[in-house]
Amino acid sequence: MGANMANSKSAELLPGTLDLLVLKTLARGQMHGYGIAQHLKLISNDVLQVGESSLYPALQRLLLNGWVKAEWGTSENNRRARYYTITAPGRKQLEAERQEFDSMIFAIQKVLES
Amino acid sequence: MKLLRRLNYLMHRRKLDAELAEEMEFHRSMNPDAPAVLGNATLAREDARAVWIWPWLESVAQDLRYAIRNLKRQPGFALIALLTLGLAIGLNTSFFTVFDAVALRLWPVKDPARVVKVLSQGKRGPRGFSLAEARYLRDHSKSMSGMVAMNDERVVMGFEDFGKASYVMFVSGDYFQVLGVAMHMGRGFLPEEDKLDEPVNVTVLSYAMWRDHFGSDSTILGKQVHMNDVVFTVVGVAAEEFRGTTAGNEDLWAPLPALQSISKEPDTRAFLRSPDNCCSWVAGRLAPGFSQKSAQAELDVLSRQFRNQNKLEPARVVIGDPTVLSAHPKRRTFMPVMGLMFAGLILVLLLACMNISNLLIARAVARQHEIEVRRALGAGRARIVRQLLTEGFLLALGAAAIGIALAYKLPGYVFAIAGDGPNVGLAPDAMVILFAAAMAGLSAIVFGLAPALHGTRPNRDRSRLQLRNVLLAGQVALSVVLLIGAGLMVEGVQRARHNDPGFRINDVSVISFDLPSSSYGADRITQFSTTLVHDLERVDGMRPFGVVERAPLGRSHWFTGFRLPGEPIDTSHDIEAHEIDSGYLDVLGIPVVAGRNFEQHDVARNVVLVNESTAKRYFDGTNPVGKSLIIGKRTFEIVGEVRDAYLNYLDGVGPQLFEPFSGTTTPNLLVRSSATGAVDTVAGIARQIDPRIRLRGKPLSDNLDEQLAGSRTMAGIAGMLGVFALILAVIGMSGVFAYVVQQRTKEIGIRMALGADASQVIGLVLSGAARAALIGLAIGFVAAAGVAKLLAEYLYGVSPYDPRAYFEVAAVLAISALAAAYLPARRATRVDPLNALRVE
Numbered sequence: 001m002g003a004n005m006a007n008s009k010s011a012e013l014l015p016g017t018l019d020l021l022v023l024k025t026l027a028r029g030q031m032h033g034y035g036i037a038q039h040l041k042l043i044s045n046d047v048l049q050v051g052e053s054s055l056y057p058a059l060q061r062l063l064l065n066g067w068v069k070a071e072w073g074t075s076e077n078n079r080r081a082r083y084y085t086i087t088a089p090g091r092k093q094l095e096a097e098r099q100e101f102d103s104m105i106f107a108i109q110k111v112l113e114s
Numbered sequence: 115m116k117l118l119r120r121l122n123y124l125m126h127r128r129k130l131d132a133e134l135a136e137e138m139e140f141h142r143s144m145n146p147d148a149p150a151v152l153g154n155a156t157l158a159r160e161d162a163r164a165v166w167i168w169p170w171l172e173s174v175a176q177d178l179r180y181a182i183r184n185l186k187r188q189p190g191f192a193l194i195a196l197l198t199l200g201l202a203i204g205l206n207t208s209f210f211t212v213f214d215a216v217a218l219r220l221w222p223v224k225d226p227a228r229v230v231k232v233l234s235q236g237k238r239g240p241r242g243f244s245l246a247e248a249r250y251l252r253d254h255s256k257s258m259s260g261m262v263a264m265n266d267e268r269v270v271m272g273f274e275d276f277g278k279a280s281y282v283m284f285v286s287g288d289y290f291q292v293l294g295v296a297m298h299m300g301r302g303f304l305p306e307e308d309k310l311d312e313p314v315n316v317t318v319l320s321y322a323m324w325r326d327h328f329g330s331d332s333t334i335l336g337k338q339v340h341m342n343d344v345v346f347t348v349v350g351v352a353a354e355e356f357r358g359t360t361a362g363n364e365d366l367w368a369p370l371p372a373l374q375s376i377s378k379e380p381d382t383r384a385f386l387r388s389p390d391n392c393c394s395w396v397a398g399r400l401a402p403g404f405s406q407k408s409a410q411a412e413l414d415v416l417s418r419q420f421r422n423q424n425k426l427e428p429a430r431v432v433i434g435d436p437t438v439l440s441a442h443p444k445r446r447t448f449m450p451v452m453g454l455m456f457a458g459l460i461l462v463l464l465l466a467c468m469n470i471s472n473l474l475i476a477r478a479v480a481r482q483h484e485i486e487v488r489r490a491l492g493a494g495r496a497r498i499v500r501q502l503l504t505e506g507f508l509l510a511l512g513a514a515a516i517g518i519a520l521a522y523k524l525p526g527y528v529f530a531i532a533g534d535g536p537n538v539g540l541a542p543d544a545m546v547i548l549f550a551a552a553m554a555g556l557s558a559i560v561f562g563l564a565p566a567l568h569g570t571r572p573n574r575d576r577s578r579l580q581l582r583n584v585l586l587a588g589q590v591a592l593s594v595v596l597l598i599g600a601g602l603m604v605e606g607v608q609r610a611r612h613n614d615p616g617f618r619i620n621d622v623s624v625i626s627f628d629l630p631s632s633s634y635g636a637d638r639i640t641q642f643s644t645t646l647v648h649d650l651e652r653v654d655g656m657r658p659f660g661v662v663e664r665a666p667l668g669r670s671h672w673f674t675g676f677r678l679p680g681e682p683i684d685t686s687h688d689i690e691a692h693e694i695d696s697g698y699l700d701v702l703g704i705p706v707v708a709g710r711n712f713e714q715h716d717v718a719r720n721v722v723l724v725n726e727s728t729a730k731r732y733f734d735g736t737n738p739v740g741k742s743l744i745i746g747k748r749t750f751e752i753v754g755e756v757r758d759a760y761l762n763y764l765d766g767v768g769p770q771l772f773e774p775f776s777g778t779t780t781p782n783l784l785v786r787s788s789a790t791g792a793v794d795t796v797a798g799i800a801r802q803i804d805p806r807i808r809l810r811g812k813p814l815s816d817n818l819d820e821q822l823a824g825s826r827t828m829a830g831i832a833g834m835l836g837v838f839a840l841i842l843a844v845i846g847m848s849g850v851f852a853y854v855v856q857q858r859t860k861e862i863g864i865r866m867a868l869g870a871d872a873s874q875v876i877g878l879v880l881s882g883a884a885r886a887a888l889i890g891l892a893i894g895f896v897a898a899a900g901v902a903k904l905l906a907e908y909l910y911g912v913s914p915y916d917p918r919a920y921f922e923v924a925a926v927l928a929i930s931a932l933a934a935a936y937l938p939a940r941r942a943t944r945v946d947p948l949n950a951l952r953v954e
Contacts (some may be wrong), residue, residue, distance in 0.1 A: 031136075032140070033137055033140075033141050034136075034141045034144045034145065037141070050398065051158070051162055052138055052141055052142070052158040053157065053158035055141075056134065056137075056138060056141075056158060056159070056161070056162035057161045057162045057164070057165050059162070060134070060162045060163070061165045063119070064116065064119055064120065064123075064165060065116065066116065067121060072133075075140070079140060079143075080136070080140070081137070081140050082133065082136075105845045
């Protein structure tokens with residue numbers, strides 16, 4: 001389940017977190033797989049470098065659950081690329097996972113600060 | 115929804131996988147400078163693809179493992195569920211096997227979808243064509259690439275058991291070519307063997323006959339066989355899978371013109387040639403580009419032309435699929451019977467499902483803790499329901515296997531017991547297996563879903579009890595319907611067996627003869643009858659005896675039409691006709707109520723007898739003696755009136771007409787069984803007349819039994835279903851009772867501690883279930899009354915509301931309920947208050 005980070009700098013992501021991150025990224029708008037990876041890398045200051053081997057299973061999982069839709073379009077450099085869009089159930093899921101994640105972080109922090 | 119997406123993936127797998135590959139390729143090309151970061155591309159793609167299938171497969175496997183473990187832990191429950199459901203599915207599947215074979219499976223010929231049955235719509239349902247018309251249609255039709263006519267005949271080949279005959283189908287010369295039947299060896303018929311005026315005696319044997327009676331002789335071609343003493347040359351053996359096109363057992367085939375070799379009578383010549391000599395069965399193969407509909411339209415026109423030219427009444431042409439039953443004359447009587455049986459069987463299956471449902475609910479109590487634990491660990495309700503349903507499907511799978519195994523054996527066995535059945539391959543085919551699987555799958559959902567949803571409901575309340583009671587009531591109602599239906603039918607058969615048929619049946623024997631018919635024309639048959647009667651009359655103690663064309667309650671019936679003087683010429687009243695001699699009424703003890711019996715020389719005179727029903731209906735109940743009636747162009751004088759008797763059918767007596775026995779057809783002899791050595795005496799006389807004659811005597815009551823065989827089989831099946839239903843109901847009831855006691859152990863303990871006595875406790879605990887059973891009984895009675903009306907035809911005069919059947923069923927169920935309640939009730943009264951309170 002866990003997203004294996006390819007970069008030695010980064011720690012292992014918490015299980016299921018990659019799905020959350022992808023959903024969150026897509027909530028900003030339509031994007032193709034490479035774009036999602038780039039976006040995550042950019043926003044996280046190169047900490048989150050997501051490889052194909054974890055990104056694409058995650059995307060397929062989201063498709064299977066009906067949280068994202070995919071359609072073919074043309075990329076910036078004029079090539080065929082598959083663009084992902086978040087769906088209404090996807091937004092709901094994002095909200096739910098977000099809350100769960102928050103409470104989890106809160107709990108971990110409490111433990112660490114004790 | 116997730117399932118749909120998964121299915122969509124499975125269906126478009128290739129395309130979707132290609133898309134994924136392309137997408138990942140794109141990803142790599144965008145990121146050329148970081149090959150180390152990207153892992154093995156193929157592996158990554160595999161991982162991504164696996165998302166669609168693996169987790170699911172894994173969870174299914176997990177469910178299955180879990181279900182197996184669970185069922186193993188409760189072998190008693192698993193066994194009961196498997197057996198009852200397996201039996202119910204087996205019964206349904208067996209039934210479907212027969213239905214499939216006669217109504218759905220196409221003839222075993224080449225490209226059967228292009229073969230059609232061709233019939234003409236007669237007044238009493240579809241029938242065949244005269245051979246002349248069949249030839250006309252074949253010669254002029256463009257929509258048919260070939261048409262064949264068939265006519266069946268019974269012949270004696272010498273190796274049959276006494277009284278049995280072989281079934282030969284006389285067919286058009288190109289029969290095997292048009293139908294595309296493969297030959298096991300040899301050939302079909304040739305055009306020169308199909309010339310009306312030059313019959314050639316050749317025959318093709320069925321595989322079964324070749325195997326069973328000729329020891330699979332590989333040198334059979336060119337050898338000679340005898341049909342009614344006439345020599346035929348074997349030219350071929352048909353492929354094993356071809357059993358012919360009718361419900362009868364087709365043993366061999368011969369060209370139509372050869373009918374004239376078997377029977378030399380002028381009738382046969384006319385039958386082969388005359389335009390109005392009905393009926394032969396006709397089938398054809400559609401020419402390329404023609405549909406059934408266009409062929410029907412064309413044949414309709416051709417038939418009208420032919421009938422116009424020959425001054426015959428026009429009849430519509432009907433086209434049917436090449437199955438045994440399509441457009442079959444008996445279809446109309448057959449279908450409702452099938453429908454009724456199917457309804458009964460579905461009820462049984464439903465009952466079995468309810469039963470398992472109930473047992474599952476009872477088990478759900480035991481599993482409450484387990485389910486709660488699973489929920490607490492985060493399993494969604496849907497997931498748990500799926501797990502429970504998997505158990506159901508596993509059971510259903512086992513039951514389907516039992517069912518299919520049963521369907522392999524049961525139909526043949528039932529037909530063997532009934533001594534009758536269609537000639538069809540009864541091995542279950544893919545259709546049957548599909549049917550069993552569908553039945554099992556549906557059952558799993560029917561019996562599994564309610565308990566699963568029930569057991570996983572977050573808030574449990576008292577309504578669970580109600581569901582159990584609803585199921586119990588339904589079960590009781592269903593078994594009441596089946597039991598009453600069965601009871602009424604059994605009673606009907608019994609009544610028919612013991613009713614007075616209006617003639618002496620117990621001390622009379624029927625002696626039938628096999629004359630070598632090939633060498634016996636009408637003249638010789640008459641001579642035989644006359645000599646026989648003449649010689650018998652000289653034997654002391656033989657009288658009274660009767661010579662008759664058809665014995666009472668035999669399989670064949672004869673109806674004719676008559677009109678009264680003064681009625682328009684096209685009037686025709688249907689009337690049952692019997693050819694009898696003067697001894698007939700005496701030996702059967704049918705009294706003459708007015709006028710006289712036949713006398714010796716009546717054959718030459720135009721005289722008839724009628725029965726009371728005829729007098730009542732056509733002569734206003736007045737004495738008909740001396741009046742006359744007209745059959746065809748001849749006027750007959752009525753010389754006597756006889757008492758009504760059930761000579762043809764057991765369910766009623768209609769108008770009957772008796773003519774003097776003409777002796778032109780092979781006679782049956784009716785003698786008193788008490789006459790010493792009657793059969794030997796007759797055999798001696800017959801042997802003197804012609805040593806080749808064979809004969810057989812049997813009690814007349816055998817005919818009665820044969821008439822009832824169909825109903826008896828039906829009643830037997832209904833009875834079996836009823837008993838099965840009862841067993842299911844008892845299992846169901848005892849399950850419910852036991853469950854109620856288990857549920858309320860604590861309460862019972864408290865009440866006992868407070869001084870309640872045993873009967874109070876039993877009343878308290880079982881009153882709910884008992885009330886449910888009573889309600890079920892009431893519903894069952896109402897439903898049974900409705901169903902029984904549909905059965906009226908098979909009841910031989912027993913009223914569908916016959917109180918005895920209802921009372922008996924109520925009593926049987928009450929006893930069963932008591933039996934079912936006994937153990938749980940005893941357990942309830944033995945509850946030790948202290949132990950009960952300590953349980954939690």
